[in-house]
Amino acid sequence: MTGDDARLIDRFLEMMAAERGASVNTILAYRRDLEQASEALGGRLAEADDAARATLDHHWRTLAASTLARKSSALRGFFAFLKDEGLADQASKASAMLARPKVQRPLPRILSHEDIARMFALAEERAAAPEARSSDIRLLALIELLYGSGLRASELVSLPRSAALAGRPLLAITGKGGKQRLIPISTRAREALQRWLAVPASNPRWLFPSRTGHISRIRLYQLIKEFAASAGIDPTRVSPHVLRHAFATHLLEGGAxxxxxxxxxxxxxxATTQIYTHVDSRRLVELVNRRHPLAQMNLADRRRQS
Incomplete structure (x- = not known):
C-alpha cells in the first residue's frame, strides 16, 4: 500500500470515528477492507477507475454476500469522502465500485426452552456448590446477562464494574456507534451479579476483568461453547449471539x-428486529383467531346456533 493510500485511509477513518461515531469494530473492519483493496490494486486505491472495479470484482468474487456488502459499503464511503474533500480526481467515477449485493438476512439460530433450562440448571448447580470456583460464579453471571438481558458480546465484556453496583434494576449500556440505552436486569441476574461482585476483583475497573483488561469476545465465545458441551448441547448450536437471539425470541413469545x-x-x-417474528408465527395466528373482531363474531354466531 502506498503512502498516499495509507494517509487517505487514515483520514477517512478518523472522519468516520469523529463525525459519524463509528464503533471500534466498524473502524477495524473498514480499515481491513480498504487496505486489502489497496493491496489488490497495487497501492493505487485512491486513483481507482472502472478497470479497478473489475479487478476487485475478480479478487472478491467468491466472498459471501454479507462480506461483499460490507466491503462495498467501505469503498463507497471512502470514495464519497475523497470526493467531498476534493482529494482524488477519480473519486466520482469509482464511487460505485462493487455493486451492492442483495443480502438475504439469515434466520437466527435459536435454542429451545428446554436447552436454556438445561444450561441454567448446570450453571446454577456449579455456582452454588461448596467447591465452586470463581469461574463458575462468573459464568452464571455471564449467561444471565446474555440470555436475561440480550446483551451483545461486545457490550457484555466491556461492562464497567460500576454498572452492577447498588442492585440497580436497569443497566446503562453503550452499544454500537457509542449509542446508549437502558435495559432491565432481572432479579435473578442481579443476584448472580451480587454473588460475582463478592469475588475479589483483579481489576476494579471492569465487571469481567482479565489479566490485561476485560475478557475478550473470543474468550467469551470459548467459555459459552465449552459450557454448552458440558450441558450436553451441541456447541455448534450455541454462542453468545445465539443466547441473545434466544432472549429476543422467547421474550416475543411471552407477549413483548x-x-x-x-x-x-x-x-x-x-426492520432488524422484525426478523424475530418468524419464530412466533403460531402465537400470532392464535392471537388473530382469538382477538380479531371477526373471530369474536364467529364465536357469537356459533353460540346462537347452539
Whole structure:
C-alpha cells in the first residue's frame, strides 16, 4: 500500500470515528477492507477507475454476500469522502465500485426452552456448590446477562464494574456507534451479579476483568461453547449471539411487542428486529383467531346456533 493510500485511509477513518461515531469494530473492519483493496490494486486505491472495479470484482468474487456488502459499503464511503474533500480526481467515477449485493438476512439460530433450562440448571448447580470456583460464579453471571438481558458480546465484556453496583434494576449500556440505552436486569441476574461482585476483583475497573483488561469476545465465545458441551448441547448450536437471539425470541413469545424488543436489543432499525417474528408465527395466528373482531363474531354466531 502506498503512502498516499495509507494517509487517505487514515483520514477517512478518523472522519468516520469523529463525525459519524463509528464503533471500534466498524473502524477495524473498514480499515481491513480498504487496505486489502489497496493491496489488490497495487497501492493505487485512491486513483481507482472502472478497470479497478473489475479487478476487485475478480479478487472478491467468491466472498459471501454479507462480506461483499460490507466491503462495498467501505469503498463507497471512502470514495464519497475523497470526493467531498476534493482529494482524488477519480473519486466520482469509482464511487460505485462493487455493486451492492442483495443480502438475504439469515434466520437466527435459536435454542429451545428446554436447552436454556438445561444450561441454567448446570450453571446454577456449579455456582452454588461448596467447591465452586470463581469461574463458575462468573459464568452464571455471564449467561444471565446474555440470555436475561440480550446483551451483545461486545457490550457484555466491556461492562464497567460500576454498572452492577447498588442492585440497580436497569443497566446503562453503550452499544454500537457509542449509542446508549437502558435495559432491565432481572432479579435473578442481579443476584448472580451480587454473588460475582463478592469475588475479589483483579481489576476494579471492569465487571469481567482479565489479566490485561476485560475478557475478550473470543474468550467469551470459548467459555459459552465449552459450557454448552458440558450441558450436553451441541456447541455448534450455541454462542453468545445465539443466547441473545434466544432472549429476543422467547421474550416475543411471552407477549413483548416489537418496539420494546427493538429498544432492548439496541437496533437502530426496527426492520432488524422484525426478523424475530418468524419464530412466533403460531402465537400470532392464535392471537388473530382469538382477538380479531371477526373471530369474536364467529364465536357469537356459533353460540346462537347452539
Amino acid at each position: 411487542d416489537l418496539r420494546t424488543l427493538q429498544t432492548f436489543l439496541g437496533h437502530a432499525d426496527i
